[in-house]
Amino acid sequence: MTAQVDLHLHSTASDGRLEPAALVRHAFDCGVRMMALTDHDTTAGLDAAAATAATLDMSFVPGIELSAEWRGRTVHVLGLAIDPTAEGLARGIRQLATERERRAAEIARRLDAAGAPGTESLRRIREQTDLPTRTHFARALSELGSVRSMAEAFERYLGRGRPAAVRSAWPAMTEAIEWILAAGGVAVLAHPLRYTLSPGARRELAREFRDLGGAGAEVVCGGAGPAQVEQAASLVLRTGLAGSVGSDFHDPAIPWNQPGRLAKLPVAVQPVWAGAAFPQALAELA
Ligand code: AMP
Ligand code: MN
Ligand code: MN
Ligand code: MN
Numbered sequence: 585m586t587a588q589v590d591l592h593l594h595s596t597a598s599d600g601r602l603e604p605a606a607l608v609r610h611a612f613d614c615g616v617r618m619m620a621l622t623d624h625d626t627t628a629g630l631d632a633a634a635a636t637a638a639t640l641d642m643s644f645v646p647g648i649e650l651s652a653e654w655r656g657r658t659v660h661v662l663g664l665a666i667d668p669t670a671e672g673l674a675r676g677i678r679q680l681a682t683e684r685e686r687r688a689a690e691i692a693r694r695l696d697a698a699g700a701p702g703t704e705s706l707r708r709i710r711e712q713t714d715l716p717t718r719t720h721f722a723r724a725l726s727e728l729g730s731v732r733s734m735a736e737a738f739e740r741y742l743g744r745g746r747p748a749a750v751r752s753a754w755p756a757m758t759e760a761i762e763w764i765l766a767a768g769g770v771a772v773l774a775h776p777l778r779y780t781l782s783p784g785a786r787r788e789l790a791r792e793f794r795d796l797g798g799a800g801a802e803v804v805c806g807g808a809g810p811a812q813v814e815q816a817a818s819l820v821l822r823t824g825l826a827g828s829v830g831s832d833f834h835d836p837a838i839p840w841n842q843p844g845r846l847a848k849l850p851v852a853v854q855p856v857w858a859g860a861a862f863p864q865a866l867a868e869l870a
Pocket of ligand 1: 599624651716717718719722734735738739834
């Protein structure tokens with residue numbers, strides 16, 4: 585089924601495969617009529633994406649996916665309908681870039697120590713981006729023939745508990761939410777089921793997110809089946825959060841994770857895009 589709203593997509597400004605303009609065209613061709621570009625820790629792709637969306641019959645929502653920390657774990661906070669020029673957010677983004685740079689150097693060192701081509705990977709990554717993510721490392725390791733797939737790169741080296749898993753000093757979740765709110769945006773907890781948490785801790789995360797000013801959490805994520813949608817819906821309904829839908833699209837070569845390939849938001853859940861910060865003419869889209 586093709587949904588018309590997709591509020592979580594990545595471009596080459598972070599770890600996506602398509603340039604912002606090409607991403608918007610691809611999303612449009614996939615049937616998406618309201619989209620948010622939400623690159624990791626950067627707003628660099630927003631102008632180009634917005635310019636392309638303006639030439640199509642498509643509503644564009646400027647967004648970002650911030651890396652943050654909650655109780656010692658990494659969580660991702662989406663900022664939707666943000667003003668990318670807001671000073672507080674820009675300062676936060678600079679802080680995140682510094683941390684990504686430090687972390688990338690450490691990942692490269694640890695890969696080398698584990699017998700994988702870390703330094704060579706980082707050299708290649710620097711030719712493509714100044715905002716390295718683990719996705720870039722996984723691709724580089726795979727291109728260098730050190731692993732057979734990106735999944736293997738995470739399983740062997742980059743994932744939790746593996747030799748090149750570097751503890752990141754991301755800002756606290758409360759700070760990430762503050763930056764988004766100060767930029768006039770709406771904060772949405774990304775893929776709430778992906779964090780390794782007990783059901784009780786997950787509810788505490790959602791409640792704390794709401795108490796800190798968060799508006800919603802993703803209920804329909806790329807590749808999620810009906811049971812996961814139901815579980816996430818129950819989480820937001822219990823917490824009093826609105827729900828969002830987003831594919832977390834990165835790569836046109838992955839057929840099961842394409843823009844807009846999403847289940848509908850369950851009717852009981854309030855769509856986060858019905859809020860005043862979003863393009864109202866399209867608020868009825870589902
Ligand atoms: P980072 O923010 O640098 O820690 O990188 C996180 C990104 O890595 C996520 O946004 C995903 O795009 C990607 N990622 C994480 N785990 C995996 C995995 N097991 N397989 C493929 N990509 C992954
Ligand atoms: Mn990513
Ligand atoms: Mn994420
Ligand atoms: Mn994402």
